[in-house]
Amino acid sequence: MEQTSAGRGRYHHGALKESLIEGACRLLADKGVTGFSLHELARRVGVSVAAPYRHFENRDALLGAVATRGYEQLLRILGESMNETADPVDQLRCFGVCYIQFAIDNPELFGIMFNDRYRSETEAAQRASFAPMIDFVGQAQRVGVLTPGVPAPEIARFLWASAHGLTVLHLNGGFKALGIDDTPRALIDSAWSAFLGDQPREDVAPG
Amino acid sequence: MEQTSAGRGRYHHGALKESLIEGACRLLADKGVTGFSLHELARRVGVSVAAPYRHFENRDALLGAVATRGYEQLLRILGESMNETADPVDQLRCFGVCYIQFAIDNPELFGIMFNDRYRSETEAAQRASFAPMIDFVGQAQRVGVLTPGVPAPEIARFLWASAHGLTVLHLNGGFKALGIDDTPRALIDSAWSAFLGDQPREDVAPG
DNA sequence: ACCTGAACACCGTTCAAGT
């Protein structure tokens, strides 16, 4: 065998830890949490079953690292999307729509991110994902589109929570029998209309 | 060995299926989904490892039955609590508080109930739990405390979703760093104040 | 320091066999 990717390639890898995380992300997406196994991951990455234990204390620690990647990916998506408009209300709406879409695109990853089992691993990344949301609420308050009476973290928390609940119920199929438009955009518009006003803006021209 | 409980007691049980579900509920609460195993369940119930397969197609089907029990229990709790007052707004508040409290008391069960994995088993029970909520929203609309313009199922869905999101974030510890009162009651009051008015009623005298 | 080989206890599921 030739040396693998990273250069030094002593036994098998130069960067096994990174390969494990990437492989784990794919394996999780393929098989779900229940189908996820360290044996198969080791097989896929081409390494012995014991090798991952040099880099992660156990299965939970590895899945915690995957969940953390999830938060980083979500943060990046939210950042990109919310920068497409300067209107604070549209930014908040963007957050909700992207949040639901992210969960639809990565259901197994999303399912892991809020599991108490991995909290110690994901805590920091979760807080980092939450921070920009608070900023945008603060901006909306300063512009006068949200009441300044309530602390921004409290409003942000509620917007996050309701987006989260809508997402879970949507993934769970809870809206199918209700005969309601259940696109991410429609869910958010309808849910947040009491806060953000009833008429969503049409196609926003990028900056 | 003497005959067990139910009477006929041919080999071991009269009602193995019921024993399995009850044992599974306890095992789930003890060990969580990840720690839950059919081998240990069979051991606890005092039956061979193959026996459960006469009553459930597989592990998922058994956990689906447990999740269904969860919905039935939640429905009972909601019903009891919401009957303690006749005021529609207090009834809705009751729903939110009970919902969060149920999840705090049964975190592993709650975690299973909204997993897509068991949806086919839980679908009907979930809809049944959701129905009274729609009724109460309808009543609140007729009394004029909620706008009649929006269909009741849509409002109910949103209240459920936001309660669900608050619950998950709360269980996940997401409110600890924010320095906010995070009792179930405070979470619901703050979250729903825009819909249900700002001043929650004090102790309601029962019927 | 980083990885392999081999092993252990445990798990989901199956199936022939018992009553």
Next chain:
DNA sequence: ACCTGAACACCGTTCAAGT
């Protein structure tokens, strides 16, 4: 019809041993 016994492939984790 309902259950047992025995088995299979698989999994999480450990540990002595290799380079």
